[in-house]
């Protein structure tokens with residue numbers, strides 16, 4: 001059963017216990033999990049019924065706690081001073097000691113961070129004292145919820161709680177700005193107009209046509225994102241393993257495997273999802289010639305795991 005909470009402290013306690021809690025921000029309701037907890041993060045994708053893993057925005061109570069996980073440059077500091085708390089998300093390089101689970105960032109070396117302008121959200125984030133990964137609190141393919149009642153319609157029975165926070169005043173998602181690659185590139189138009197950003201840091205490149213800013217559905221993340229992909233070739237649904245191959249195991253490993261990374265001994269898809277990106281990275285560094293991935297069932301989170309492996313297996317662009 002999904003409970004409706006009034007106290008941000010109760011919401012923070014549930015998050016720290018690995019549960020999923022939806023909470024209001026000024027943009028839309030987010031579905032939050034402790035970003036350090038891979039299984040909790042996997043639970044977000046499960047609850048949303050997302051058929052793929054995309055990187056999630058991590059939420060912080062202030063800029064200083066965000067800078068503990070990512071490396072800001074002068075532009076990031078200036079933008080944070082101008083627009084945080086507020087509907088601006090910055091994509092920055094992860095620190096080497098970043099505590100955020102790889103699944104929350106979809107395996108990338110970058111992380112999207114933001115400080116929301118909402119008293120309830122800030123109280124929750126302060127009390128939790130952990131980065132909180134939170135995409136919009138809707139089922140996959142549906143519109144983002146802007147009231148606690150919307151969230152209940154979408155996710156009741158699938159998450160632990162909703163922190164009542166009233167109606168979201170902005171109602172569109174945050175602006176996403178990529179500062180990790182040197183330049184500044186707009187990945188998603190949103191609550192902070194790009195002109196206001198340019199007034200602080202100068203010209204911003206566009207990964208999406210600005211006309212999209214007028215539309216409702218602003219995103220096509222698959223087109224805008226460079227996804228993490230291992231350097232080694234990946235072979236799907238392997239039922240035997242070659243002498244040169246490292247094995248990504250799901251359940252009892254195939255006979256004859258030398259280097260093995262176990263996604264889940266017991267066939268738990270949530271555990272497997274939480275270990276997927278660390279598994280690919282580990283095997284990529286194994287010195288073998290390729291990665292053989294054992295079959296993963298299509299159900300639940302299995303669909304997203306298979307999607308990610310299929311992308312890793314696809315031939316690279318020339």
Ligand code: AMP
Nearest residue numbers: 055056057091110111112134135136221
């Ligand atoms: P949502 O959390 O559903 O509002 O969506 C998050 C948005 O931020 C998506 O459009 C993602 O593609 C984008 N995003 C999150 N993390 C990154 C990242 N590390 N690099 C690029 N884009 C990101």
Ligand code: MG
Nearest residue numbers: 135136137144
């Ligand atoms: Mg969304």
